[in-house]
Amino acid sequence: xxxxxxxxxxxxxxxxxxxxxxxxxxxxxxxxxxxxxxxxxxxxxxxxxxxxxxxxxxxxxxxxxxxxxxxxxxxxxxxxxxxxxxxxxxxxxxxxxxxxxxxxxxxxxxxxxxxxxxxxxxxxxxxxxxxxxxxxxxxxx
Numbered sequence: 001x002x003x004x005x006x007x008x009x010x011x012x013x014x015x016x017x018x019x020x021x022x023x024x025x026x027x028x029x030x031x032x033x034x035x036x037x038x039x040x041x042x043x044x045x046x047x048x049x050x051x052x053x054x055x056x057x058x059x060x061x062x063x064x065x066x067x068x069x070x071x072x073x074x075x076x077x078x079x080x081x082x083x084x085x086x087x088x089x090x091x092x093x094x095x096x097x098x099x100x101x102x103x104x105x106x107x108x109x110x111x112x113x114x115x116x117x118x119x120x121x122x123x124x125x126x127x128x129x130x131x132x133x134x135x136x137x138x139x140x141x
Contacts, residue, residue, distance in 0.1 A: 006051035021077035052094045054087045064091035073105040102139040106132045
């Protein structure tokens with residue numbers, strides 16, 4: 001596996017990876033969620049995201065999208081068939097390195113797998129609002 005910056009032209013692949021990972025959790029959402037993601041990715045890339053991808057043999061296995069101005073880990077997704085192989089951990093480590101003054105994120109309360117993952121990485125529950133869980137990670141030593 002190789003970590004590298006997102007390359008122009010990978011917008012559709014990022015959106016598809018995001019959709020596949022999200023859908024694999026069994027969440028219900030709008031019927032046009034895939035189309036929404038295809039429209040959202042270029043907008044986020046142009047406006048606020050810094051993206052690192054994980055790839056092997058030319059295939060995107062995961063990505064982390066950071067919003068540095070907000071000190072936020074905005075998105076972290078790993079392809080369903082690539083989960084459990086350290087890809088998420090490696091991408092999370094990129095976020096910690098790129099946001100050394102600490103970071104925050106939010107996920108769905110029902111996404112227990114993500115909550116457990118972030119708690120294992122040392123993130124601390126900040127608050128719960130409606131169906132969202134907010135986590136914080138303090139700056140490193």
